[in-house]
Amino acid sequence: MFEKQMVLTRGFQNVFKDGTPVGFQFLMKTAYYRGTFLDIIGSIEVAVDGTKYARDQLRITVGDRTFTMEEAGRAENVHWDFGTPMIVTVLAPGGLKPGIHDFTVTLGMNPSYVPPNLFLTTAQKRMTLVM
Amino acid sequence: MKRRDFLATSGLALSASLYRGAIAAPAAKPNKTPSASKITRGVTLYSYQEEYYQHAMTLEDCLAELASIGATGVQLIAEEMVPNYPNPPQAWVDHWHEMLAKYHLTPTNLDTFVDIYLGGHRNMSLQESVDTLVGQIKLANRLGFKVVRPTTGPVETPAVELVERALPDAEKYDVRIAPEIHAPIPLQGNYIGSYLDLIHRTGTKHMGFTLDFGVFCKRLPRVMVDYWVRRGAQPAVVDYVQKAFENAEPGDKIMAAVQKIGATEGNMGLAGTSWGYGPITNTPAMLKPMAPFIYNIHGKFYEMKDDLTEYSIPYQEIIPALVDLGYSHSIDSEYEGQRWTQDVIITDSCEQVRREHVMLRRLFGEIA
Numbered sequence: 242m243f244e245k246q247m248v249l250t251r252g253f254q255n256v257f258k259d260g261t262p263v264g265f266q267f268l269m270k271t272a273y274y275r276g277t278f279l280d281i282i283g284s285i286e287v288a289v290d291g292t293k294y295a296r297d298q299l300r301i302t303v304g305d306r307t308f309t310m311e312e313a314g315r316a317e318n319v320h321w322d323f324g325t326p327m328i329v330t331v332l333a334p335g336g337l338k339p340g341i342h343d344f345t346v347t348l349g350m351n352p353s354y355v356p357p358n359l360f361l362t363t364a365q366k367r368m369t370l371v372m
Numbered sequence: 373m374k375r376r377d378f379l380a381t382s383g384l385a386l387s388a389s390l391y392r393g394a395i396a397a398p399a400a401k402p403n404k405t406p407s408a409s410k411i412t413r414g415v416t417l418y419s420y421q422e423e424y425y426q427h428a429m430t431l432e433d434c435l436a437e438l439a440s441i442g443a444t445g446v447q448l449i450a451e452e453m454v455p456n457y458p459n460p461p462q463a464w465v466d467h468w469h470e471m472l473a474k475y476h477l478t479p480t481n482l483d484t485f486v487d488i489y490l491g492g493h494r495n496m497s498l499q500e501s502v503d504t505l506v507g508q509i510k511l512a513n514r515l516g517f518k519v520v521r522p523t524t525g526p527v528e529t530p531a532v533e534l535v536e537r538a539l540p541d542a543e544k545y546d547v548r549i550a551p552e553i554h555a556p557i558p559l560q561g562n563y564i565g566s567y568l569d570l571i572h573r574t575g576t577k578h579m580g581f582t583l584d585f586g587v588f589c590k591r592l593p594r595v596m597v598d599y600w601v602r603r604g605a606q607p608a609v610v611d612y613v614q615k616a617f618e619n620a621e622p623g624d625k626i627m628a629a630v631q632k633i634g635a636t637e638g639n640m641g642l643a644g645t646s647w648g649y650g651p652i653t654n655t656p657a658m659l660k661p662m663a664p665f666i667y668n669i670h671g672k673f674y675e676m677k678d679d680l681t682e683y684s685i686p687y688q689e690i691i692p693a694l695v696d697l698g699y700s701h702s703i704d705s706e707y708e709g710q711r712w713t714q715d716v717i718i719t720d721s722c723e724q725v726r727r728e729h730v731m732l733r734r735l736f737g738e739i740a
Contacts, residue, residue, distance in 0.1 A: 242711040246426065274421050274711075275451040281491040314493040323452045324425040353489040354523040359644070 243272040248346050248364045249326055255336035255372060262336025264298075265289075265370070268326035272362035273350040276323040279308065279316035283349035283357060287331055289342050294331050302328035341369050409736045410700035411691075414438075414445020414480050415725055416670065417453060419707035422719045424453065432471055437722055439475040441729050445702035446477045447668070450484050450511060458511045465514050472516065480702045481550065481582060481668040482517040484508040486534070488525045502537045505549070509538065513545040519667045521550050521582040528557055530566035535579055542578035549579050550667045555586040555649050556623070559658035571665055580665035584706070586672040588656065589649040589684045592617050593674035595712040596645055602716070604638030613646050623647035649684070656693030663697040674709040676727035680734070691735040703732065 249268040256264045269285075271277070285301070287294050296310050303321050307330075313319075321327055329346075343365070350360040415438050423429035429437075431453055438446055454460050472479065486504050488496045496504070505522050512520040520542075524531035535549050542549050557563050564581070571579055592614055601610060609630055616626045623646070630643035659666070675683040705728045710719045733739045 243422075243425065243714070245715055270425065274418065275449050275485070276457065277451060277485075277487075277491075280493050281487055283491055314491065317490060320451075320457055322455070322457075323421075324427065351489070351491040352485060352523070353487040353525055354485070354527045357492055 247272040264332040266330040279313040283351040286347040288345040298332045300330040412702045414702040414704035416447035416704045420721045435475045445480040447481045447704040479517040481519040482512040483521045485523045505538045506541045512547045550582040552582040554584040559654045580667045584670040599712040600642035605642045609639045669703045670706040671703040672706045
């Protein structure tokens, strides 16, 4: 579901620390038909231009709170609302180069009424980084 | 089915009379004219999920659309549209009630999720699951819903102990707990039997069922099949899976067979998805033992065709049966085709829901 809509172009940018890119970030909506608490997220996988990033390189920001994937699994009271994007930050020294990039993002949601990974959505999107 | 066949089998006395002489009398006993129907029409806002997700329709836009099609019942997925779930601000709740009054709508069923496996990270204790359900009952009460539909774990597993422990609060807040009879639950089996035992053992008036019409699928939705074909499902697999569904083969057998043919994304996607319809062995007549306890219906549909029938679900058989069984609550449209077509066409949820409501009005005998 929502494979063409879950990753947003707006907001795609490098993340800087002391003027140096330390990673990049983009906005993502849920691809499931309701909002959920963060523990329902089974997996987020990000690959850009064929490079896959590890789970521990990811941070997700919902509202004004940022979580590692490990922490998100325990965030049973933090709700990611339906239709409201989270920020996905990928910690990758140097960030991405300005220009066009090919994203493959997979989101797995694990509600308890179906077997794991039934709601697994892969978005493919070409987006341009300016800075 | 041609339009006139549809009218003939739908049992509408007026419509049928227009065609008298044009068609032979049906061999089977005709359905009763359901003009005495006490069934009301509603919509679950799940149907408008894509427009809501894209911010193309607001909650109020959804409610205004219901008013414009004469629907009287409104159903919500709590975690889809209620802000700060499960504790919306009181100002939002007040505005919700103002909008209900403005659009002459009655809340029917609040759909909630007791995610007992917490995404696979750990399992809830029984008490935690009861507390979660009770919180949802309180939310239903605040929003004016008299029925709550919780998921309670795997779709085919009854959660008798959880429901029973929440019954005192269901009574206190006057909200009926109505677990869903959703595909692929067989209508004659342990899931329904366990809950019927609970109802009869306790005599509770606050437990019953939400019925989803997906249990009556007579063939797999073609929008779903086409989706997997676009993702590479092979013709041989399409053919096999459709026949397996029609022969009521168990899901694990279908998965194993398709795995042998070729475990590609398209093939396995189709095999895995085919698990969630019917089973084909369900019939409306099987509803009799549970009919008095069905408090809400999800008028599930995947594709309303140009002839105003649903591709997979035989509404023309189901509605007269429900009238005969004395069903007197709401049928709330639940459009679920968008997820299978949104990669290739722009979704128009309102159009699909409208088509279902014309079909329902015909089957209720309101219009020809």
